Amino acid sequence: MKKTAMLLTAVSFLSTAAFAANTAACAGCHGKDFEKAAMGQSKVVKDMSKEDIIASLKAYKAGTGGHSAMKGVMQGQAKGLSDADIEAIAEQIAGGKEEAKSATDEVVDAAKDAADDAAKQVADKAVDTATQKATEKAAGMLK
Numbered sequence: 001m002k003k004t005a006m007l008l009t010a011v012s013f014l015s016t017a018a019f020a021a022n023t024a025a026c027a028g029c030h031g032k033d034f035e036k037a038a039m040g041q042s043k044v045v046k047d048m049s050k051e052d053i054i055a056s057l058k059a060y061k062a063g064t065g066g067h068s069a070m071k072g073v074m075q076g077q078a079k080g081l082s083d084a085d086i087e088a089i090a091e092q093i094a095g096g097k098e099e100a101k102s103a104t105d106e107v108v109d110a111a112k113d114a115a116d117d118a119a120k121q122v123a124d125k126a127v128d129t130a131t132q133k134a135t136e137k138a139a140g141m142l143k
Contacts, residue, residue: 023089025077034093041070050094057086 026045029038034045045053059065060078081089 023092026089029073039069039073041067045093048094050090053090053094054086057081057089058083061086 026034030036030042030045037044048056056065057078060071060074061081063075065071066074078086
């Protein structure tokens with residue numbers, strides 16, 4: 001059991017080191033936060049969805065993605081990546097963004113629900129007030 005735990009720790013460490021090296025290689029062209037258009041030609045990677053990043057890296061790996069100088073550079077970068085590497089890179093770049101978007105969407109939905117509830121309460125109060133005034137006016141007319 002102890003040997004298994006040590007092996008898993010070592011594999012985890014090596015995977016993390018390899019993964020960090022893969023994304024570090026990206027920073028030279030795409031920027032530390034993936035904010036640059038590489039060689040002035042590519043899309044800004046931080047603006048891409050996880051699915052688009054995965055599709056692009058797989059296409060470069062297969063030799064079918066990209067154009068001009070980008071194609072040659074990216075084929076060399078993607079060639080050695082496994083599907084798990086590609087998934088992990090895409091998750092690192094876009095995963096946090098998608099979680100933040102999801103959290104933002106939840107906050108916006110909650111705010112809309114609260115606004116709807118408040119508007120309904122105001123409308124109900126206005127109807128109640130109008131009904132009461134109409135009833136009082138009608139009662140005064142009957143006297």
